[in-house]
Amino acid sequence: MTLLERFLKYIAIDTTSNSKSKTTPSTKIQLNLAKELLLELDYLGLETFYDSENGYIYALLKGDSSCPKIGFISHLDTSEEAKGNNIKPQIIYDYNGLDVKLNSDKILRVKDYPDLLNHKGKTLITTSGDTLLGADDKAGIAEIMNMLEYFVNTRHHHGDIYVAFTPDEEIGKSIDKFDLSKFPAHFGYTVDGSSLGEVCYENFNAASITIEIEGISCHYGYAKDKLVNSLYIATLINNSLPPERPETTEGYTGYYHLEEVNGNVNNTIMHYIIRDFNQENFENRKSTFRKIIKVLEEKFSIKIKLTIKDSYQNMKEALKENMHLIDNAKEVIESMNIKPISRPIRGGTDGAQLSHKGFACPNLGTGGHNFHSIYEYAVLEDMEKSSEILIGIVKRYAKRNSKEFVRTPKK
Numbered sequence: 297m298t299l300l301e302r303f304l305k306y307i308a309i310d311t312t313s314n315s316k317s318k319t320t321p322s323t324k325i326q327l328n329l330a331k332e333l334l335l336e337l338d339y340l341g342l343e344t345f346y347d348s349e350n351g352y353i354y355a356l357l358k359g360d361s362s363c364p365k366i367g368f369i370s371h372l373d374t375s376e377e378a379k380g381n382n383i384k385p386q387i388i389y390d391y392n393g394l395d396v397k398l399n400s401d402k403i404l405r406v407k408d409y410p411d412l413l414n415h416k417g418k419t420l421i422t423t424s425g426d427t428l429l430g431a432d433d434k435a436g437i438a439e440i441m442n443m444l445e446y447f448v449n450t451r452h453h454h455g456d457i458y459v460a461f462t463p464d465e466e467i468g469k470s471i472d473k474f475d476l477s478k479f480p481a482h483f484g485y486t487v488d489g490s491s492l493g494e495v496c497y498e499n500f501n502a503a504s505i506t507i508e509i510e511g512i513s514c515h516y517g518y519a520k521d522k523l524v525n526s527l528y529i530a531t532l533i534n535n536s537l538p539p540e541r542p543e544t545t546e547g548y549t550g551y552y553h554l555e556e557v558n559g560n561v562n563n564t565i566m567h568y569i570i571r572d573f574n575q576e577n578f579e580n581r582k583s584t585f586r587k588i589i590k591v592l593e594e595k596f597s598i599k600i601k602l603t604i605k606d607s608y609q610n611m612k613e614a615l616k617e618n619m620h621l622i623d624n625a626k627e628v629i630e631s632m633n634i635k636p637i638s639r640p641i642r643g644g645t646d647g648a649q650l651s652h653k654g655f656a657c658p659n660l661g662t663g664g665h666n667f668h669s670i671y672e673y674a675v676l677e678d679m680e681k682s683s684e685i686l687i688g689i690v691k692r693y694a695k696r697n698s699k700e701f702v703r704t705p706k707k
C-alpha cells in the first residue's frame with residue numbers, strides 16, 4: 297500500500313474525540329480505526345496487544361535484541377474543533393503556489409498561510425472546506441505504518457521497534473491509561489508534529505489556578521466603608537497581573553490567561569491557566585498570584601482562597617539524559633538535506649507526559665499543517681520524507697548497542 301493510500305484510508309474513518317465524555321475512549325468510533333490498524337499490523341507480522349476496552353494498540357516488530365529498543369507513538373483521534381466525518385480530501389498535484397479554493401466560499405489563502413509557498417510543485421492534500429483533514433495525527437500513523445512495512449519488506453537490520461496508537465490525545469487523556477509495561481522500549485518519539493524536519497523537545501510548564509473570593513455585602517444605602525464587592529476584587533486581581541496573555545505572546549514567552557469568571561457581590565470564582573517554558577519563571581507566576589492576593593486580603597479584610605494545580609511540565613528537563621534522541625534525529629534529517637526545526641511547543645504533548653514518567657520521547661514533524669481547522673492540509677512529499685526520517689532513525693540506532701541505554705526509572 298502506498299503512503300497516500302494509507303493516509304486516505306485512515307482519514308476516511310471518523311475518530312473525533314469528545315472532551316465532555318466520561319468514558320475511555322471518549323468516543324467508540326475511535327475503535328474503528330484501531331481495529332483496522334490491528335488487522336494491518338497482524339498482516340505485517342507484528343506481535344500486537346490490543347487494549348480493546350480503552351482503545352490502545354501496542355505492537356512490536358521483533359529485531360536484533362543487541363540493539364536498543366525504539367518506540368513510536370501516534371494518536372487515533374481527531375480534534376472536535378472541526379467536523380471529522382465525511383472528509384472529502386482534494387489532491388492537488390504540482391501545486392502552483394496560488395490560493396486554493398476549498399469550496400464555493402472557503403479559500404485557503406497564501407496571504408493567511410504563507411507556508412504554502414514552501415510547497416510549490418509538491419502534492420497538497422486539502423479539505424473541501426467543511427471538515428478538518430485529520431493529518432493530525434493520521435499522517436503520523438500512516439508514516440509509522442509505512443516505516444514498519446519498509447523494514448518487514450526489506451529485512452534491513454534493525455532493533456526491536458515498538459509502536460503505540462492511543463485514543464483521546466486531543467482531549468488531553470491519551471496518557472492516562474497508557475500502559476508503559478506494554479511498551480518496553482528504551483526511548484521513543486511521538487510522530488505528531490507539523491512541518492517536515494521538526495524535532496521538538498521543549499514545551500510549556502502548565503498549571504491551573506482557581507481563586508475564590510468571599511466578599512462582604514450589606515445594604516447598598518449604607519455601604520460606605522463596609523461593602524466589599526467580590527466582583528470588584530476580581531477585577532483588581534486581573535488588572536494587577538502583567539500583560540502577558542496568549543494573544544500578546546509568542547516564542548518562549550509565557551502567559552497568564554483568565555479562562556472563566558463566575559460570581560456575584562458575595563462570591564466570585566476565577567479560573568486562570570499559567571504557562572511558561574522556564575521553571576523559575578513558572579514558579580514566579582504562581583508567586584505573583586500569592587502576592588496579589590495577600591495584599592488584597594489585608595487591604596479589604598476578606599478571605600481569598602487560592603488553589604494551584606500543576607497540569608504538565610516541560611519535557612526538556614526530563615530529556616537531559618537522552619539528548620541523543622534529538623541529536624540523532626537532527627543528523628538523519630540533515631543527511632537528507634532537510635533543515636531540522638526545533639521550536640518551542642506552546643502546549644503539552646504526550647511525549648512530555650511520558651518523558652516525565654521516565655520514557656524519553658520528543659516529537660517529530662509529519663508534513664501536516666493548520667491542525668484542528670478546515671484549513672488543515674498535508675504535503676504528500678513531506679509525509680514521505682517524514683516516514684523516511686523514521687526509517688533513518690531506526691537504522692541509526694541499529695548501529696548502537698542496547699547496553700549503552702537504560703530506560704530512566706520512573707520517579
Ligand SMILES: [Zn+2]
Pocket residue numbers: 371432433465488
Ligand atoms: Zn496531534
